[in-house]
Amino acid sequence: MNKKQALVGANWLHKHIDDKNLVILDASMDKVLGKEPIVYDSFYCIPNAQKCDIESNFHNVGSTQPNTMPTVEQFTFEAQRLGVNANSVIIIYDNQGIYSAPRAWWMFTSMGHKNVYVLDGGLPEWRGKGYATAECYDSKPKGDFVGRCIPDTVCNSEAVLNAIDDEAKTIVDARASARFTGLASEPHQGSRSGHIPKSINIPFLDLLLGFRYKSPEDIKEIFSQQEALDKALICSCGSGITACVVILAATIIDIENLCLYDGSWSEWGGDPKLPIE
Template sequence: MTQTPPTVVTPQWLHDRLGEPDLVVVDATNHLPSPADGRSGPESGLETYRPEHIPGALFADLLGDFADPDSDEPWTAPDHERFAAAAGALGIGEGATVVVYDQGGAYWATRFWWHLRYEGFDDVTVLDGGLPAWKAAGYEVTDVVPEPTPRTFTGTRRPGLIRSTEEVAAAVDDEKTVLVNVLDEANYRGDVDTYGRPGHIPGSINFPVARLRDPATGTLRPIEELRREFRDAGLLDEDTTVVTYCGGGIAATGVAQALALAGREDVAVYDGSMTAWSRDPDLPLVTGDAPR
């Protein structure tokens, strides 16, 4: 494949290209803590990948090889060398085209999309609707785990696509920075306390990531509709810097990817998000709706 793929692709687009030598399909699923499923903490999606995945798909462990082992947060971006080694081992490198998906609607695929772009790799796209959309289209799944063909990963980091806690704190009073909380309205307002302290970072607006998708299909809503909503929220103003955040830096990448589809490819993600921010009692949080 020689052309950079679109930012999202359909199951048919992927099905028509399965087996091409430079195509690398990646399942990037993780699982959040869920008492109903017996999960007390975040877990790799490897055990759910093995019995059922798209033919030829490899597994990217966002909690392991693609995370900083010394961080207090589970999905913190590692140093470039660690990421490059893990990506190259999966066959991601010069000449490869990557299609990433996940097993549900939790934005693991967009997290890996964002991470590859942060590390300087652009030939990556996301399967719209993930594995459920693939199966709904009638395409087969398999339990055969393929062997990757390693490549050398090259790329130069783009520091503008990530923010640290210190950088976000310094930008709270910056009129040219728009902080976007992508959690649901109850978390944004502080009606619930999910991350140790309720509320949102001062000055941030709320654009829930759930607004991006059609609830019936799990696929993205028409981009023209989203573009209008982004414009109304002030997120397409070229004179501003947009930084998205959520609970742990995952869902924030969903809005970053949708904004890229709308023409805004410079959106930064606060990697630690509310998990990191709420841990420091000296960092302010406010409750209630955003000022109008």
């Protein structure tokens, strides 16, 4: 484990893959936005992995917004169904390298699990090392983990609105710069173009080098250029996925006060009552 204990490398996972308390979750998404998707000719997964479906099972079934956090009860049910115990070591990856795995990592973190990590480089890194893959997912007996909401890890539009003029907080937008500036149209139907007033732009792809995160030094320089090192950060994106790439990057460089705006631009841009720039 490395980089402030938020990430694990493929070598570490290969060495520990048969550990009894290890739970490996594939958080890949069918819909990939904001980057050129990696397309596979066949299905591959890491041995012993299970599907962590953040587009349906780990999505709030009562919400009209995409990819919203499930309730504590729904999350607990789904986590236990995947065999997650309170003492499990959870390793999460996706098939794009770094894309949706940080979202699942932040879900488990915000629900109180203390041993959850992202595989740096995901499936591409794993395959690039020549490690074996499987053709189907694994399954485990029901787990005992019970989720609980950790305060100030996920917020709504009201909290973001209040943060706009709060000098102790910075709103970070992980979308591409063309979407942030309003030069590119939004993929979500009915959404306005632009950004939340006074927010800064750290595109999630700027934090990556190939399939993996950049070095902590390079990440820190990016945040420093945006004067975001000493503030509490509220992170947003299109629908709450790639904002978590930024949250994990901030964790790597020891920024502690981190919050996900779950509705992100799909909510903010679609609500004419909320201000934009």
